Amino acid sequence: MVSSLPHPATPAGRDGLDALLARPSEAVVALDFDGTLAEIVPDPERARAHPGAVPALAALAPHLAAVVIVTGRPAGVAVRHGGLAGVPGLDHLTVLGHYGAERWDAATGTVTAAAPHPGVAAVRAELPGFLDRHGAWPGVWIEEKGRAVAVHTRRARDPQGAFEALKDPLGGLAAAHGLVLEPGRLVLELRPPGMDKGVALAEFVREKGAGSVLYAGDDLGDLPAFAAVEKLRGDGLPGLLVCSGSTEVPELAERADLAVDGPAGVVAFLGELARAVREG
Structure with a gap:
């Protein structure tokens, strides 16, 4: 040592x-x-x-x-x-x-x-309207990651509150398209499983x-x-x-x-x- x-x-x-x-x-x-x-x-x-x-x-x-x-x-x-x-x-x-x-x-x-997962393209198209319906737009933004999509709450008025409010709904959206939700530091990433x-x-x-x-x-x-x-x-x-x-x-x-x-x-x-x- x-x-x-x-x-x-x-x-x-x-x-x-x-x-x-x-x-x-x-x-x-x-x-x-x-x-x-x-x-x-x-x-x-x-x-x-x-x-x-x-x-x-x-x-x-x-x-x-x-x-x-x-x-x-x-x-x-x-x-x-x-x-x-x-x-x-x-x-x-x-x-x-x-x-x-x-x-x-x-x-x-x-x-x-590897080939991209089709669920990522589906989620990418659906996310803007999804976040709007959940009243999550102020300060919340989408990061395009190619083989995944991430939703950031760091710029929101209440970053942790927005994170917690979106975690379950985004988990449901991910599951509906065969993806998984990966929580991070004020970011929620929707990506392929496995x-x-x-x-x-x-x-x-x-x-x-x-x-x-x-x-x-x-x-x-x-x-x-x-x-x-x-x-x-x-x-x-x-x-x-x-x-x-x-x-x-x-x-x-x-x-x-x-x-x-x-x-x-x-x-x-x-x-x-x-x-x-x-x-x-």
Whole structure:
């Protein structure tokens, strides 16, 4: 253990960090994007990776089995907003977008994807009238995500009240079109079933034959990834769970081995981790 690194609060987390430091070339480091590498902002189109994120990842990645970003965003959007393409040191970075339905590999610079779910187009057409009927328009807005649609309440007069008022009706709308509702930090996302960050992460870890895994996230959508790491640990694979600190999502913080102070804290941790694995 390197003393300058934050100290995980749990024995399982300490084992996960120790395994990563002992055998970094067998480790997968997986990270969410929004709220973890980039600050949460009122307009998601303006979200950008923390200035230190790419340098920290580029310093760390060459020592690992893999670095992967697992996000609900389209893979190409995360690459663009993160400034992740063409970065020396990130030659083998992978971005799993839309909860794993899309994949971008730095080695090829291309996105591969499954066919879109027809329910997304149906919901997209129905949402404006649906929100109007529920009196939800003031400050509430729709984000087009290609393979999903999200309703944001952060700009509403009462953001949490609007979120709670829309959660059940939007859940019903999603179900009517064969979709699922994914609640987040003042956002309600309607997306296809059968894929989540946990499924995407577990498949990627198996693909890489990892000897350990670290996952960092900040929101409810990261809970399946946390559960996947917990299951992998139960199967004997060391793992570390990092919460990009937020008082909005105590469910995540309570399950984390280590909490850091938002994207700045994640970047600082990645920088310390890169230094530790370089120094052996």
